[in-house]
Amino acid sequence: MANFDKWTERLTRGIARGTSRRSTLAWLGATITGAAVFPVLPVARAASGSPHGGGGGHAPISSGNPQDPGDQASCDYWRYCAIDGFLCSCCGGSVSTCPPGTEMSPITWIGTCTNPADNRAYVISYNDCCGVSSCGQCLCNRNEGDRPQVRPQSNNDYNWCLGTESSIYNCSTAVIVGVALDAPK
Amino acid sequence: MANFDKWTERLTRGIARGTSRRSTLAWLGATITGAAVFPVLPVARAASGSPHGGGGGHAPISSGNPQDPGDQASCDYWRYCAIDGFLCSCCGGSVSTCPPGTEMSPITWIGTCTNPADNRAYVISYNDCCGVSSCGQCLCNRNEGDRPQVRPQSNNDYNWCLGTESSIYNCSTAVIVGVALDAPK
Amino acid sequence: MRLFALVMALSMAGTALSSAAAAAPGKPAFPKALPEEPIPAVAALPAQWPASWVLIHDFHFNAILDGRVYVVDTAATDRPIKGIVRAAQFANMLVSPRRGEVLTSETFYSRLTRGERTDAVTIWDMATLQPKGEIVLPGGKRQQSVTYPQLFQFTNAEKWALVANFTPAQSVSVLDLDSRKVISEIDLPGCAQIYPTGARGFTSLCADGSLFSVKLGPDGQAISSKTIEKVQDIDNQPLFSTPAWVGTTAWFVSFRGQIQAIDFSGDVARPLPGSFNVGTADGAAPEWRPGGWQVIATDGADKLYVLMSPNGREGSHKDGGTEVWVIDTKTKARVARIPLRSVATAISLTKEAAPRLIVARGDGEVDVHDAATGAFVRSLGNAGGANPILITAP
């Protein structure tokens, strides 16, 4: 087997930047409505005790930046349009950082979500945080643009704790890695 | 360290039979009211979704024997007066047998519970079933006669998966090992 | 000295026994005490499980490393759970009544969450649920995903098992279950999921919408392969990866309800003509679409059962469904709609003479319906654990 694990460290940004399949992007854009309230996988709802998942007594977390609006402890937050797992914001990390004690996966799946404040479509990298067991807080599952496992980086069912020292999954971040070329209207 | 593990296989019945501290027994008897509804540890209540623990959608399990009355899937069943854990009756075993795939611990803690049908005080051995992870069904905690850890065989906080190949805890049985000498009125 | 001290400690706690036959001041109705019960005592299962039994995979989100498979009797009015099989860390499970074995494909760390990684397939006896042996999978590459059935499959008349790998390089390991060895590894760039194909081989779904069929030789190496182009449109009409099997024919449904059968009986997969849609109905916003994790099931004959969401739209494919639609594959018509008691994630049918529809709900409860009438029969409570996501009828 070729040694992919080292190579994959360069994937997240590298591959994403190097490609430009606009047709897919346009399709993604057409289906995103960042301001709506999204349903989540029933297990997420049940586990969170909230009709939309992610609730469970968590006080809202705001970025403080009007250009990045919404509650980062809620599944409905705009960056979470294709997230699947526990929100790191509720686990000791933040929307873009892993909790202490974990390691951030260098490779992951990618979503394209529209920011309702500036109406731009951002490419969001859902890097998993690894090496600590399931956080157990703020379970969310949203699947806008999610495709079956034949398209790995568009699929959130994989355990993306790959290329990390441990593949144990703790939580998921939603990191801005760029603005999509063809921003949806 | 002396090798206790083999020796402990003979403990459950042997020690229990060989002793006769009637004062303690009498005290135990005085505090048991087998027919009452017992509260359980709040965690048991919360986890089971039932005010008394052990519910969670489980259909009643009857012995079919009028001398052994009650619902063996309920924390209130008379034999469970000092149980702490998941009921094996809900996990693939029964009130006195471990589920397939597990190993029954040869040593455990002992309770004395009154059978409301025949009014006898039975000595109940709460043998744990080991080698499979937490069953997750019918969590109960009752502590009639439970004493701190300085009295090991009267304490249900120990993981009694001792002397077994694995110490992983799955569920607890409630086995009749005899009738108490001084049956309470 | 130590021995003595412990005996002393125990005796101080003062538990005393008489013979069970001793006279006790019981009610006259019960002249004899209940008998002593044997220790140790462990329940066993029948070597051949009844057709009402299923395996329900609990993904266990709050402790993914401690997933389980519950053995469940769907006909039980009490004690539906018959036992629990370990399914650690994004595990996959296979069951073979012919072999009398349940197999789990799992990952372990020497310090639970850290340390040395070991991937292994464990072979469990169906009658005792005790492990009979294991096959260690080298290289730390076993694919970890929310559980799909098609990541771990038999081939070669259940003498071999196929394990999906993902690092993210994709490959399939071939395991000889009798010699308990990994005998080969087939590279599978750009393809995923494993569908047993022919006497000895498999097919996978590929990123461009094609299928890729591989025929294996007696040593487990690929002896031929073939690409079948344009089987699915992954952008607009992707197939759920988990089909319903009628013999060697797999019935797939797409995110938008298109039914496609694929014949895996030969060495090369063969999409069958006559694709059709499950149809539409009122009462949806914006429309009915399949939704859940395991969304299609079969009675083994002409009927398909599809779990449907009334909130169908892009991204709704894992939201779960509130109805099961029954489709006749002969007439390509919907013949019934079965309303469920709650939003469900997974459905399957038992292989009983009169099959039951087993429904794993989002809240963790498992319901049993009559597959012919749709009528609710009973709830099995949380017999599938915390997060039941996959139901297997052996």
Place this chain on the structure above:
Amino acid sequence: MRLFALVMALSMAGTALSSAAAAAPGKPAFPKALPEEPIPAVAALPAQWPASWVLIHDFHFNAILDGRVYVVDTAATDRPIKGIVRAAQFANMLVSPRRGEVLTSETFYSRLTRGERTDAVTIWDMATLQPKGEIVLPGGKRQQSVTYPQLFQFTNAEKWALVANFTPAQSVSVLDLDSRKVISEIDLPGCAQIYPTGARGFTSLCADGSLFSVKLGPDGQAISSKTIEKVQDIDNQPLFSTPAWVGTTAWFVSFRGQIQAIDFSGDVARPLPGSFNVGTADGAAPEWRPGGWQVIATDGADKLYVLMSPNGREGSHKDGGTEVWVIDTKTKARVARIPLRSVATAISLTKEAAPRLIVARGDGEVDVHDAATGAFVRSLGNAGGANPILITAP
């Protein structure tokens, strides 16, 4: 070849980026896009944790082998959870701000639930929550219980740790934390729990109601020991094993509310005279008694906080409580009753200048009250995980 295929697969999924600085048709209010964020990025904790931080042990009944300790900021209006430390299989936890370390005493199996057993103490850095090292405990004898603080304790100015063993033979292992070695083992027949005593030693509670104090030499071996008779009546008035500590004085409460202080400052434990009862009150059936898992706390000065159940009777001692009674140890009088929002299992006080009363509820929620007034301040949600049973203020 493999590389190429994967790149192809990824590119087919079609994610395209422009520079974040590129013009985008955003609202005029935000002429620039949000900036890119760095990958990887992992949060760190302050080397010295604020006094509002506590550690909450989640026993995790539904996956006991996957227990955890949550690091929680009780002053946080959002993000109360600061991180999670593994606490596997009936683990115990110790924290030392002086050492900058959290220690966990755990048990592992090579195949999660089976295989080779390893007991080990792991040393975690308080600033990174990363492991710095471990001390393997030989013999498979580490005591596994629902977590008690007094099963894992420091002595010798936090240079050593003491680990309780139970097979059911009882002993205490002495660990040198700097050399990361087990240096001795002290047999402890008939006794349980570990209370650090004097400069270098410990005391345990014994089955006949006595205490047993052991003084350790520089090599970790016992150099003297002493039994203190009749400290507690285990039949009628047993002490909860977990006391509240004011320096080297431990305040115990009994199942029936009797308060007993024990001074552990010297080489031999010294029960202090002046035992008294928390008292009674109306509204109970049959009476108020302490109830829960961690039922007594202190403000570090004269006030004790006791978690009380209104359903006090034999066997109620773990039922949890609905009120916290505040007791002045100087006047031996109850000075306040704090009604809780729900039945609680564990209480503790922060070491802030104005201490907060932290309440772990039976339903898993964690509440913060003002310790002086009893007023509810905030809920921390499920910041202690599924089954929060022990709260530690470092």
